[in-house]
Amino acid sequence: MVLNKKGVVFTLIALLISIFLFLLYASEYTPKEDSLLPVIENRIRILDRFNENFVQYSLEAMDVSSFKAMNGMSMYAESNGFFADFAASFSECLQNGTLNNGIDLCPDMENNTLPYWLNQITNMSRERLGINISYNVSGLQVKQPLPFDVEVSLSMHYEVEDIFARINRTIVLKRLVNVNGLSDPLYAVAGTYTNPILATPIRDDQWNNDTLYFMIYNRTYRHHTDAPSLINRFEGVLMNSSCCGIESMVHPGESIGEYENKSFVDYWFWNSTEFCGGIPPEAVYKVSYAAYDPKFRLDAQHLAAYNISSDKWISACS
């Protein structure tokens, strides 16, 4: 018997050591993560980044599409006149590519509507990234807070989803759309030629004969509190806008028709306003500056606004 007990002593010791090692290991053991977890975490991170990208893209799409919509409306106005409700027409053109309640196409909006741009990304993400996007746009608003910028905002509810996660959000997209380069609807409707809006680099304290000359011949626009805003111009309402009024000078070198008693400030000129009082200030003035085209005239209010003096007023309308 003694011999038999001695015969398994190493085995018993080995078993004890094994149990000890297992216990030691078990005390330090922390359950390992599910092997898929890092993949899922990474995938969620990718989806989150994609979501940020989607919002950025939507803003850019809104910007491009808004500019195209306004330009299309300006082209449409050239043959159809001013818009009774700029915001409603803009919304229709931006979202549907149509005007006049779907009767007419908004020019140059094929493949440029907001849904078109957004569908580009939804198609691409579904086909190539395995990410599904669904969205719904509502509450489109447009207003003008600055002379050369139109603010477009809308509410977008969207879902971004792949097999691991889903992001469900409602956000407000808001963007200032710069209107530099946009065809001025006032010229398009009432003028004899088209004129793209281009903000002048000249500051308010820099006006004189030279800078006004620069403005005329470079066809640029300045902010002026007595002038109508861009939205006013779309609606043909040539009232002043203290925040956002813009004005340009009609170019004397263009074929502009009757000009004798008109101020060359665009909204006066194209509104066919004649200054026929015959005595100042109800008169227009020629500018005593050699470089100017002799046709050029300004009303008294704008002589002051541009820091120019002249006594060559025209007596009266014939």
Place this chain on the structure above:
Amino acid sequence: MNKRGTYFFVLDAVISSIIILVTVYFILSLRTKGPESLQSYTQAEDFMDFMMQTEVRDFNGNYTKRLVEEGNITDTRRTLFQQMAEFHFYNKTNISWQFMEEVSNSSLLGQQGMMMWFDEDMMFNRSSDRYSKANLILSSKKMSFLRINQTYVEGPNLMEVWVWY
């Protein structure tokens, strides 16, 4: 000790050794068979993040500085990612290759390989000879778009990066 006793003694020693060895092997195998670290999985993703979050003006590379000085990069507030999209749009393949080489050298280890694709076009390839022998290939895909002017956005396109060891 008689002959039978010796036999049991040796058998006991052998069995105990086997038990110890199996135990140690089992414990060691449990310790080494964990999942790959998250860092490994996210190498390509991290590289893309670096590209998307670093502006050209914040990237300190001699070649990049030269591109700015020579006018090949006009907007240093663009990210490295956007800059690659711009190079692709204007078909500046040679410049984009060298630009990417500098960017990848600054953020990947020497032995790591990398390929970059812009839709179907390969924009850059680093250490392609080791691609077939790679132990682990990681991929990251990102949507790319680039505002070209007031009326046009280039994209969306797909930029894809492969990183391997």
